[in-house]
Amino acid sequence: MIKGKAYRTYLLILAVSFMVIGLLLAGSGASIAEASSREIIELKASGRQGAATPVNITLKGKPVKQQGIQGKEGVLVPLELIRKGLKLPVQYDKNSKTYTIQRQNVTVQLQPADIGAKAIVDGSTLVLPYEWKEIDGMPYVSIKVLTDNLGYTTEWDEKTKTLNLVPHRLNNIKIHTKTISKTLPEATIKVEYPQVSGLKNKGAEEKINTLLQSRADSFVEKSIKEAKESQPSPNGSPYEYLGNYMVTFNRKGLLSILEQTYAYTGGAHGNSIREGLTFNLKDGKLLTLDEILKGNPNYRSIVDPVIAAKLKQTEGYFGGFETIGNNANYYLKDDGVVIFFQLYDYLPYVFGFPEFYFPFSELGVALK
Template sequence: MDKQYTLKNTNYLKKISALVLATTMAAAGTIAILPGSTASVYAATTSQKVNKSVVNVQVEGKAVATQGMLSKAGKTLVPLKDAAKALGATVTYDAKTHNVIVTKGKQTSSYTIYSDAHTDNVFVTFNGGMLGESYDGQVVKGVSYVEAKALSEPFGYRTVWNKATNTVNFTTVGINNVTVTPTKLADPIQNKYTTVNVIYPVVSGLDNEAAQTAINKALKAHFDQYLAGMKKQVEEAGAPYSKDLSYEIDGGYRVTYNQNGVISFLLTDYQFLGGAHGDDLLTGMTFSLKDGKAIKLDDLLKSNASYRQDIKKLLQADIKKQSDTMGYSLEQFNELSKNSSSYLNNYYLNDSGFTVFFQKYDIAPGVSGSPEFNFTFGQLLKSGMNPLKDFK
């Protein structure tokens, strides 16, 4: 059976099987069906009904010819091919993997739209790695639409919403003047049954070279330590029990915030050493570009002496609310947070505030993945207070 696990409360499919997949490119006019699908051709018209709300799409204020739409969940969807080209990226279709590949400079993302009886989604992998993310997506009349942030996040753009004109604008205005380059880490595990594919970020372009060195040292050290630990585990495990089985070790990252002199990363370590499925570990790392120092939530929320208790109460309410739908356990959270607030080290910044995440099994069964909870600074700080102003 193909390996699969859950990331960010969505099915993370390293290899998509037992699903009908429709991946299209408007230019080719092709609907591709992956092995394992039904014999009949899956047409775009079998997707769930499209929300008729029209979304205008812009790149740096210039209109994209093809309009977008809102998904059933209210997410902004943009035409993948036309929007990517407007960003200055190249768009190709890989007939072998049934993926749409978008490339700009050294950044590459692979998009696969997959469907079941209830939903359409797009699975995106980054920079030649195996790790990725699921977003909303649809195929309508031969055109692939993806959630706006599935295109903005990998290529370093912000998306700004204009409610009055129903317009989403991809822009680099406000983005830090820094370059993040995906780099492959050398494979220290030399055997025939282990595949290693670890992609880590390298920051460049900062005026402060000492700060740049400190950030890069910390990022690389994380993955160096991860690979060293995995090398030891592979040696202890020995060869797989079956010649048809192989081990897999992956690492990847996303830039979740890159503004106001601050950059925030979500790092993912994934390993499969046999068994029913692999396991992943998430790590948030946030830095000041001014001096290269790591930023903790305490640095951002220190003006609120009770922020730990406030976040805990908000989490308890949200976990209880989602216990039936997502399988979250308030009892597990209360036990985890009983004598410690160290779980608040697991955070990253986003355009709206910050996200606190939990590792798989911390507060829910494994099928629930790594639960995430979003907060705005306005929920925890006095009105008008900007916790990032000192980092500009």
């Protein structure tokens, strides 16, 4: 387990990178599901983000009784709204002080703490906690719990100041988390990776699971080799390696996963790498961005100028961006794609992973 200075640095990297996402995305203006979408930033900029500022909530255009509030990083909704308004099972375990929310085959566990609610999704521990607040004994959590994990997207009506929740049917599959943990004299290693079940095509299921497991095994093998060959570290401490993942899209026969690995081998900070994996559940094929956006072969003429402009507007930009090329890093999210770059590709380390969101509607593509 990562701990101490290395762990704190790791969390800082991720926190900064997610914050930067909000500053760089090229959103459609239709969603305020997350702090990274454009409307949330506009709400903050206009000074309407007071901690207890109410937000009207509708479900598929129909009002629900409970209201949300504007939090520090986006809209917060009461768990009572999730239970009564959305009619999702919400259970509380007094012993573990854990709230459990379920939708279809997805289970989200929330463990509130001073820094927010730690989230465990289908056995996978998310690195960053969700914003959490209690008002008059009523718990509120970031709406990102719904949009990140439970198949909801959102629409913002500026005129009525109303956030509309739109539920989508998730793929009828199950995802569970496997863990590889090793403690060596030279290093500690922990990797969480997903495995899927319930696919009609068992060959496709095996193909996906084999790839996901082989990626985790490969990371562990490379970590062990590096630790044994490179120790001792500059500060004399063991190396630390971590791998985790998050499911970002799980519908319409597609499964998109964002993997992140982290390595601390001494020095001021560690290094992280992200990779997006999007699978066609019918045949288990790993899809490129060209294949996802085949409805518009000229999509680069849309995304390249937007990304170039955003990067040039960012202080510290190294220069050099011309096009995302043929093998862009991406993952699916909400109703669009997120194109991203690695640390140091075009911006200083402190900016984290630059990410750019493009709705399918802006790209002239519709997922069937």
